[in-house]
Amino acid sequence: MSALTVKGLTTGYDKVNVLHDVSIDVAPGKITCILGANGAGKSTLIRAILGLTPPRQGQILWNGRDLAGEKTHKIVAGGISCIPEGRKIFPRMTVAENLALGAFLEKNSALVRERLEKVYTIFPRLKERAIQLAGTMSGGEQAMVSIGRGLMAEPQLLVIDEPSLGLSPLYVKENFNVIKQINAMGMTVLLVEQNARQTLAISHYGYVLSQGRVMAEGTAQALAANDEVRAAYFG
Numbered sequence: 001m002s003a004l005t006v007k008g009l010t011t012g013y014d015k016v017n018v019l020h021d022v023s024i025d026v027a028p029g030k031i032t033c034i035l036g037a038n039g040a041g042k043s044t045l046i047r048a049i050l051g052l053t054p055p056r057q058g059q060i061l062w063n064g065r066d067l068a069g070e071k072t073h074k075i076v077a078g079g080i081s082c083i084p085e086g087r088k089i090f091p092r093m094t095v096a097e098n099l100a101l102g103a104f105l106e107k108n109s110a111l112v113r114e115r116l117e118k119v120y121t122i123f124p125r126l127k128e129r130a131i132q133l134a135g136t137m138s139g140g141e142q143a144m145v146s147i148g149r150g151l152m153a154e155p156q157l158l159v160i161d162e163p164s165l166g167l168s169p170l171y172v173k174e175n176f177n178v179i180k181q182i183n184a185m186g187m188t189v190l191l192v193e194q195n196a197r198q199t200l201a202i203s204h205y206g207y208v209l210s211q212g213r214v215m216a217e218g219t220a221q222a223l224a225a226n227d228e229v230r231a232a233y234f235g
């Protein structure tokens with residue numbers, strides 16, 4: 001069974017539909033990616049999953065349960081954590097404070113500290129910089145803060161919206177390595193990206209979204225070898 005299933009999703013803003021009959025499956029324990037150009041509807045798909053832009057048609061099933069009408073905070077409490085586009089860290093708070101925010105649903109401070117130590121094991125750099133103001137960290141370090149904050153919720157599914165956006169090639173590589181590492185530890189990941197080459201290199205299965213429709217899907221190897229996908233995304 002899939003962890004998350006999107007079935008025939010059509011939705012959008014005001015009078016315009018942005019997504020048309022989109023169906024995807026996110027398999028437990030795997031990295032599933034959504035590739036697409038600017039404006040393809042990638043973030044809208046994430047908004048739909050989080051209940052921010054609810055389906056107009058179709059269904060979103062989480063562990064087999066329809067999320068229709070569910071409030072965003074309930075969906076998050078149910079185990080879906082999202083690392084938003086642009087990272088959205090709090091620049092005037094410290095790294096540790098930013099991370100702690102990711103565990104705001106957990107009231108037991110001992111458990112929060114335990115999770116913090118786990119995140120520091122994955123990102124030793126964040127431990128070194130725990131009391132630095134997050135806004136003064138480098139772009140790549142801020143990306144670590146945002147991923148770390150997502151992990152602090154101990155989700156069952158981590159949804160990541162364009163982690164490579166605005167990062168230098170070295171940081172892109174580092175971040176993708178971290179995502180691969182988190183997945184190897186058992187985390188289910190839905191990765192939304194424009195960077196096809198590196199995304200397919202770490203993904204198991206993927207979908208290509210074009211103007212709000214799924215134009216191709218397949219294993220990462222098959223998509224990487226697909227001529228249409230190559231022409232559109234590998235330059």
Ligand SMILES: Nc1ncnc2c1ncn2[C@@H]1O[C@H](COP(=O)(O)OP(=O)(O)OP(=O)(O)O)[C@@H](O)[C@H]1O
Nearest residue numbers: 013018036037038039040041042043044045085194
């Ligand atoms: N809040 C909104 N109100 C109205 N239209 C919106 C809103 N958010 C997005 N759109 C429109 O929906 C379409 C899809 O946008 P979306 O942000 O989902 O694309 P995306 O694939 O995430 O793009 P990018 O790679 O640039 O982040 C675009 O045409 C966009 O202008």
Ligand SMILES: [Mg+2]
Nearest residue numbers: 042043044085
């Ligand atoms: Mg987007």
